[in-house]
Amino acid sequence: MRQMNSSPVWVPNAIVVGGVAHGIDAHGVYAADGGFVENSAIYQGDRCRSGAAPAILLKGPLPRLRGRHVNGGYAAGHFGHIPVESFARMHLFLDQPDPIIFAEMNFRKSALMRQIITTLGLSLDRVIILDRPTQIDVLQVCPPDLSIRNYALPRYAQSLEAAGHKFCAAQGITQNSETRPLYVSRSRTNTKGRYYFGEATLERLLEAAGYKIVHPETLPLDAQFRLLLEHREIAGFYGSALHPLVFAQAPKTVTYLACEPINATFGLIEQVKHNDWSVVEVDAQAIGKANQPKLLCREGIARACDALKVPCIWTAELRQHHDAATRMFEETLHSLDMAI
Numbered sequence: 001m002r003q004m005n006s007s008p009v010w011v012p013n014a015i016v017v018g019g020v021a022h023g024i025d026a027h028g029v030y031a032a033d034g035g036f037v038e039n040s041a042i043y044q045g046d047r048c049r050s051g052a053a054p055a056i057l058l059k060g061p062l063p064r065l066r067g068r069h070v071n072g073g074y075a076a077g078h079f080g081h082i083p084v085e086s087f088a089r090m091h092l093f094l095d096q097p098d099p100i101i102f103a104e105m106n107f108r109k110s111a112l113m114r115q116i117i118t119t120l121g122l123s124l125d126r127v128i129i130l131d132r133p134t135q136i137d138v139l140q141v142c143p144p145d146l147s148i149r150n151y152a153l154p155r156y157a158q159s160l161e162a163a164g165h166k167f168c169a170a171q172g173i174t175q176n177s178e179t180r181p182l183y184v185s186r187s188r189t190n191t192k193g194r195y196y197f198g199e200a201t202l203e204r205l206l207e208a209a210g211y212k213i214v215h216p217e218t219l220p221l222d223a224q225f226r227l228l229l230e231h232r233e234i235a236g237f238y239g240s241a242l243h244p245l246v247f248a249q250a251p252k253t254v255t256y257l258a259c260e261p262i263n264a265t266f267g268l269i270e271q272v273k274h275n276d277w278s279v280v281e282v283d284a285q286a287i288g289k290a291n292q293p294k295l296l297c298r299e300g301i302a303r304a305c306d307a308l309k310v311p312c313i314w315t316a317e318l319r320q321h322h323d324a325a326t327r328m329f330e331e332t333l334h335s336l337d338m339a340i
Contacts (some may be wrong), residue, residue: 001166003031004213006039006057006143008036008038008039008138008140008142008143009039009140009141010138010139010141011029011031011037011138011139011140011141012032012137012138013031013032013058013135013137014029014031014032014037014071014135014136014138014139014142015029015030015031015032015034015058015062015133015134015135015136016028016029016052016103016130016131016133016134016135016136016139016140017030017057017058017103017130018074018075018102018103018105018110018129018131018132018133018134019103019104019105019130019132019133019199020053020057020129020132020133021052022057022153023105023209024049024050024058024105025040025050025051025052025053026050026052026053026054026135027042027049027050027051027052027053027074027103027260028040028041028042028051028053028103029071029139029141030053030058031134034055034058036051038139038249039071039141039142039143040073040141041108041134042073042074042085042139042144043111043147043148043315044147044148044149044150045148045149045150045153045289050074052136052338053133056061057133058133060061060135062133062134062135063102063132063133063134063135064134064135064136064137065128065134065135065136065137066124066138067099067126067138068098068137068138068139068140068144068305069099069101069130069136069139069140070092070096070099070100070101070139070140070141071089071100071101071139071140071141072086072089072092072100072101072105072127073085073086073088073102073144074086074102074103074104074105075087075102075104075105075109075110075113075129076109076113076228077105077109077110077112077113077240078240079112079240079243080239080240080243081249082112082144082247083160083244084111084115084148084169084243084246084265084269085144085146085148086113087104087145087159087160087246088145088147088156089118089142089144089145089156089161090143090156090159090160090163091145091158091159091162091326092142092173092288093123093126093159094162094163096158098140099126099153100126100128101128101130101136101139102127102128102129102130104129104131106153107214110129112129112134113129113159114127114129116221119167119180119222119225120164120166120167120169120223120225120247120299121166121170122161122163122166125253126269128220132272141150141231144287145152145159146265146269147273148263148265148266149202149263149264149265149268150268151268152224152265152268152269152271154272155274156246156247156269156272157272157273158270160246160247161247161248161249161273161307163247164225164234164246164247164248164249165249167225167247168229168249170282171222173226173229173230173250174193174230175230175248175249176230176231176232176233176250176251176252177230178229178230178231178232179232179233180210180211180212180237181206181210181212181231181233181234182211182212182214182227182228182231182233182234182235183203183206183211183212183213183214183235183236183310184201184214184216184228184234184235184242185199185213185215185236186199186216186236186237186239186240186241187200187203187215188215188217188218189217189264190256191293191328191332192292192293192332192335192336193291193292193293194239194291194292194293194294195290195293195332196237196259196284196293196294196295196296197293197294197296197325197326197328198284198295198296198297198300198322198325198326198329199237199253199296199330200300200321200325201296201301201318201321201325202296202304202305202320204318204321205233205301205305205310205311205312205313205318206305207307209308209311211235211308211310212227212231214227216241217313217338224241224244225244225247228242228244228247228248229247229248231242231252232250232252233252233253234240234252234253234254234255235254235255235256235257235308236255236256236257236264237256237257237258237259237282238256238257238258238266239262242256242266243252244271245273245275246273248273250276251273251276251278252275252276253273253275254275254277254278255277255278255279255280255307255308256277256278256279256280257279257280258263258279258280258281258282259282259284259286259294259296260281260286260302262279278302278307279308280304281303282296282300282301282303282304283296283297283299283303284296284297284300285297285329287333287336290325292336293329293332293336294327295325295326298314298322301322302313
């Protein structure tokens with residue numbers, strides 16, 4: 001695993017590539033002579049996903065920003081990648097006075113990131129998101145405090161927790177004040193993606209045992225953040241909807257359900273946050289692809305209930321409910337096969 005742990009570097013006449021169709025591979029900071037600045041690299045595991053801008057993008061004349069700025073990374077358009085990559089240098093919002101530069105990916109995908117910054121109560125006025133390659137008089141480039149599947153430094157957790165504390169203070173929220181357990185569901189997402197048929201059956205069992213069930217896509221951002229920060233005990237299938245837990249300051253009990261190996265990044269984050277966390281393997285019928293639909297088997301639902309200390313009693317109504325989910329799963333698989 002690769003860990004960039006070097007000191008910040010100052011790059012005169014730096015070129016930041018953003019807003020181009022070449023996407024993440026072209027992203028990054030380049031010196032005036034075209035050399036890639038390592039501190040701006042995006043590593044996902046052992047693979048560097050950036051620094052491959054075509055030479056033509058680095059040649060002038062380029063728009064120019066005068067003065068001194070700091071590099072924030074890239075503005076992801078995906079909810080889950082914003083806290084783990086776009087905010088991998090969150091400390092810049094807290095301990096730097098200079099404007100923060102982000103590179104926009106593939107034209108105009110930064111609206112969600114701007115919304116999250118505003119929701120957290122951070123200063124959007126300091127943020128500049130570049131939609132084209134731009135040269136900057138002087139740019140400070142820090143290595144990220146988190147790298148997907150590689151490492152998470154204590155400062156990553158500390159910086160995001162400080163942002164969460166600011167959000168809570170503004171909203172009048174007391175973290176961990178809600179003792180009712182919370183279940184974060186994916187049952188209202190796209191059934192042809194990473195969807196779990198039968199999860200709604202599990203929800204019925206959990207709700208009967210006192211869990212609050214929440215479907216994040218039905219709520220505004222501030223309500224999503226509030227729920228995850230207020231509740232002390234949280235469970236759900238691992239994924240982007242649980243990433244706002246990085247803003248939570250107080251220790252929590254977090255149970256990740258999974259039908260496949262969990263992304264190592266979740267464990268790296270939990271290690272620096274010191275939550276009481278666990279992963280529960282849930283039996284499911286699948287078609288062999290990680291991001292395609294799965295059917296939670298009755299044994300899997302029972303295992304999830306057991307881990308969450310919830311009774312699993314298969315009434316006639318629950319059996320009918322799960323049978324209906326099974327039929328929907330088979331119909332979805334058939335439609336996917338027809339589309340191939």
